[in-house]
Amino acid sequence: MKQHILVIGAGFGGMWSALSATRLAEIHGRDNVEVSVLAPQAELRVRPRFYEPNAHQLAAPLGELFEVVGVNFIKGAAEKIDVQQKTVAYTDASGAKQLLHFDKLVLATGSGLALPNTPGVAQHAFDVDRIESAIRLEKHLKALVDQPETQARNTVVVAGGGFTGIETATEMPGRLREILGEQADINVIIVDRGQKIGASMGEEISHSIIEASEQLGVEWRLGVSVAAVDASGVTLSDGQHIDANTVVWTTGVRASSLTEQIPAERDAQGRLHVDANLKVIGQDNIFATGDVAYAASDAIGNHALMTCQHAISLGRHAGNNVAAQLLGVDPTPYSQPKYVTCLDLGAWGAVYTEGWDRQVKLVKQEGKTLKTQINTQWIYPPAADRVSALAAADPMIPVVA
Structure with missing residues (x-):
């Protein structure tokens, strides 16, 4: 009987988790591990670009990619997580209520704008x-x-x-x-x-x-x-x-409300506290990644932010480590010490910084050229080719060099 890794969410953290888990299972020759992604749509919605025009074009399809690497996509919206029974209740595309069983779960449901009670x-x-x-x-x-x-x-x-x-x-x-x-x-x-x-x-x-x-x-x-x-x-x-x-x-972001269904400590933004392997502290079978994970990114007190820069690496590590636990092999502890920003500033250009103290390295057109590369190439899914897609899911690949 196959062991089931269920990833909830098809954003940066979820997509890369599914690919990375599949990669490690293949490396170890295990064909008895099934990786599934549960999400409302088989597409990566490129949220970092939603401030731009033509928002309807800012989604990358994932169906062919998941199919070619062997990830099972389940179209639906997760509603209830039962940690004890290892089940997830969801509503499928037709509106019917369904139940999924898992051996290991990766929560990758992201974050959303938390609108205040401000009138109007x-x-x-x-x-x-x-x-x-x-x-x-x-x-x-x-x-x-x-x-x-x-x-x-x-x-x-x-x-x-x-x-x-x-x-x-x-x-x-x-x-x-x-x-x-x-x-x-x-x-x-x-x-x-x-x-x-x-x-x-x-x-x-x-x-x-x-x-x-x-x-x-x-x-x-x-x-x-x-x-x-x-x-x-x-x-x-x-x-x-x-x-x-x-x-x-544009103010006030909070982790997905599904984090509240996991008996565990959460930070002020609702993110689940995780250990170095991105396993939720206090839970044996639940991992968290992307915007729902409160994860130390280095050894000097910095933590991953709610950015795709961090979600990509968090996803690769979470998928690798949830599979490692299932396979009984050594995990790869999450570490992402290099932090950069590239802030788009419209027709003026952009500003690129390095380090948590944001040391400016590129401005105006040089910054804009880099921002364009990030927004149109670096953050998009890999091509639907099994070998190259799984290779790209290696957790040791730095998101920024």
């Missing part, structure tokens, strides 16, 4: 967290041209000056002018609680953010937050109202 956010704000919401925003932006020309029509407020907020805001002037015309009087405003532009990203990188914002005409409102959103714009915490037909919310 759920009703009036857009976001770029899911492909569906990014497509909804794009349709809204394209429809602006049919509205009367007003300051509100031409104004976009972005709530949050973190990574996603900055990339969304600096891309927005170009997107709006393509829709409304080059002569349109565009207003893009970032509302951020910080006292300095890009303060959360460090002093050195903030210089590039400031320069890009000034060149692109992106305005910052600092030291305030959005207190309410309505059909005509936003009210800030200082009482000021900004007229805007478009408000994009």
Whole structure:
């Protein structure tokens, strides 16, 4: 009887977990291990790019890849995990309730925007967290041209000056002018609680953010937050109202709620505490990876972030190690000491940094060239070729050299 490794989720962590587990089973000549992926769709949705236009194109199909490497894809949405019985209840594509049994489980269900209770956010704000919401925003932006020309029509407020907020805001002037015309009087405003532009990203990188914002005409409102959103714009915490037909919310990310069904410690963002092999602490048969794992990335106190950079390596390690446990071979402890960022800054370019202190290495067009490579090549799935795809799932391959 085959032993079953079940991976829930087909994002960066889930896809690479499935490939890596299959790889190790093949290396050890074990044909009695079945690897399955349970997810709503057999595609990798390229979430790091959802701030860009043409969001409907930002998904890579996985069906052929899974088929060629021998991963069983199950189309459905996981709803309940029973750790004791080793089962996962899910709703399949037809809406029927189903039950899956597993020997080992890898939870790779990612994270999502946790909308606050701020009045009007759920009703009036857009976001770029899911492909569906990014497509909804794009349709809204394209429809602006049919509205009367007003300051509100031409104004976009972005709530949050973190990574996603900055990339969304600096891309927005170009997107709006393509829709409304080059002569349109565009207003893009970032509302951020910080006292300095890009303060959360460090002093050195903030210089590039400031320069890009000034060149692109992106305005910052600092030291305030959005207190309410309505059909005509936003009210800030200082009482000021900004007229805007478009408000994009980018703050507050939390791990999948399925983590709450695993009896284990979680961090403030809902991520499960895992050991060096990415096994959930206190659970013998459950591994966590990607955005649902609170994992030490090095020996000096840093932990993996909710980024595809970390999810790719976490996935390769989780899949390898869940298979290693099943096969009775040595695992490969997770380690990802090198941390980089490449922040897209619209038409200005991009800024690339290395290290947790974000030392700037490339800016403007040089940074943009690298960002384009990352966004269009590095983070995409491998080709649907069994040998090369499984080779790419080796956990010892660094995500960034």
